[in-house]
Amino acid sequence: MSHPLNDPKTLRGWALFDWANSAFALVITTAIFPPYFEEMIDEEFRVLGMDFTNSSWFAYLITFSYLVIACLSPFLSGIADAGGRRKGFLRAFTIMGGAGCLSLFFFTGMDTMWIGSLGFIVGLIGFAGGLVFYNSFLPVIATEDRFDRLSARGFAMGYIGSVILLIVNLVMVTQPAWFGLPEDGTLAVRMAFLTVGIWWLGFAAISLARLPDDVPIKGTGMSDMAARGWEELRKVWKQLESYPQAKRFLAAFFCYSAGVQTIIFLASIFAKKELNFATEELIVVVIILQVVAVGGAYLAARISEWRGNKFALYVELVIWILICLLAYFVTGKFQFYLIAGAVGLVMGGIQSLSRSTYAKVIPPEIDNGVRRTDTTSWFSFYDVLEKVAIVMGTFLFGFLDALTGSMRLSILILALFFLAGMILLSRFHLPKAGRVQTSSSLPG
Incomplete structure (x- = not known):
């Protein structure tokens, strides 16, 4: 029932x-x-x-x-x-x-x-x-x-x-x-x-x-369901050849997402270790960051409406690079509060912009009057890619920290992820509204 x-x-x-x-x-x-x-x-x-x-x-x-x-x-x-x-x-x-x-x-x-x-x-x-x-x-x-x-x-x-x-x-x-x-x-x-x-x-x-409550489906074993998940991801990977703009965007997203997520996870421990923040001070920082992030998401949306998604993403990535540079030189708590505010400003913005941009370059849910059944698979692919980016970003951060003993240098190196994202994004062109470009529809 x-x-x-x-x-x-x-x-x-x-x-x-x-x-x-x-x-x-x-x-x-x-x-x-x-x-x-x-x-x-x-x-x-x-x-x-x-x-x-x-x-x-x-x-x-x-x-x-x-x-x-x-x-x-x-x-x-x-x-x-x-x-x-x-x-x-x-x-x-x-x-x-x-x-x-x-x-x-x-x-x-x-x-x-x-x-x-x-x-x-x-x-x-x-x-x-x-x-x-x-x-x-x-x-x-x-x-x-x-x-x-x-x-x-x-x-x-x-x-x-x-x-x-x-x-x-x-x-x-x-x-x-x-x-x-x-x-x-x-x-x-x-x-x-x-x-x-x-x-x-x-x-x-x-x-x-x-x-x-669950209603188990007869004849559907665990191995069959697991295979279905992997098969959906393989199908999206093959389809990416027909959607070059989605492929280019995902390459840029993978790079800068590694930087974004690593900073979000490790900002608190950086403040504690490098700047001697007390726990109660860090809680205040996080509350400020959360509040600013909401406004940052709306601000990113307004910039996108004004000059487009690609321009808005460039603005966000430039700010992220500046955050990495400033974090390397920061020495006082007030300076870190300002950096945390900047993180909040672009944290919500870049995540909301990335998802909405991706939604514009994947196959539409309604394609030529027919409802597609694999739209969810495209977002599952996006989600797995973000998780792999976290693995790469945090591993590199930990490796450099253990190698050099400097969290500052590790954060500075993260700026390269954002720079790589900007370079890859330069090859990306957002299709006009209502038209998803495939390899056969591209000029030249």
Whole structure:
């Protein structure tokens, strides 16, 4: 029996999941855990005979997590597309991520570094793996005319919920006595990790209770669904030869996305290690960054309307290059606040512009009056490419950091990713509205 579409309770439940899991993305991956991790482990140490710095080790944790995620994504997408097992897998990844988050409470120093490392990896895989199934619920619970509004509601709830919890964590860290916690030590920060895990698991349980139950499809095995995901990606790869503008854009996107995502992940640990930011100061920085990012997305859209997507992307990339250059020379906290504001300005803008530009160069959903069935596959390809870019960017950052012992030099090198993106983007030409150029339709 199919679930009724556009049921208000179900739609609210779906959006609530964004409220639940966004706390992990903001508090654990960006605001509080990275600087805490840097503080708790030695600045330099050896593992399996190899030398690491605390910041290079953290970068490698992200690299490994996203390498696993990139390998799993086609498999998970195949399961999500085939249907029948969305809710079970969403629950499994949520429990995995929440458990990883809760385990961070027991990470107290070098002797428990393995708990902090493994907990962060498991949490990140649970978070990213669950998103595949969360997104796949959209056409199951709503009609197409509700997609944009419902997606926006989920984004808004995720932003509001994560900021609310981050503010609570800020008060907990700065005024631990209000919560009956000792004012010295790390207990207040570790309690913040617990609040994220409880928040994530608790609100996700409410969301899952409101989503439609699985209806397993007979005769569809796990291997068949996994093969379907890989086959969809291979099909898009072959089709790219017929869509050269999409191919050129993806090459540029891959390069600059590696720089964007690496900076977003490692900005907090840079501020802690290089500029001695306290945890409460970093929380304020992240809140400012989140607020500015919303305005930055709208500003990028206005520039795009004025001079086009390509020009707007050039503007964004120039600012990203300046951010890398300024970060190399920054010495004071006020200077870093300005750089963080600049990151917020272009963080939301370049991600929203990239997705909208890509949507303009892939095959249209309606092609010659016939609805295409592979539009989702093109965006799955885009998503996997972004994950691989994160693997490359964070690995290079960690390698250079371990090799030179300088996070500043690593960030400076990231400017080359943005420069390469600009060079590749120069070969890209956005087709006129309503016309996707194929290799046979290009002049010459």
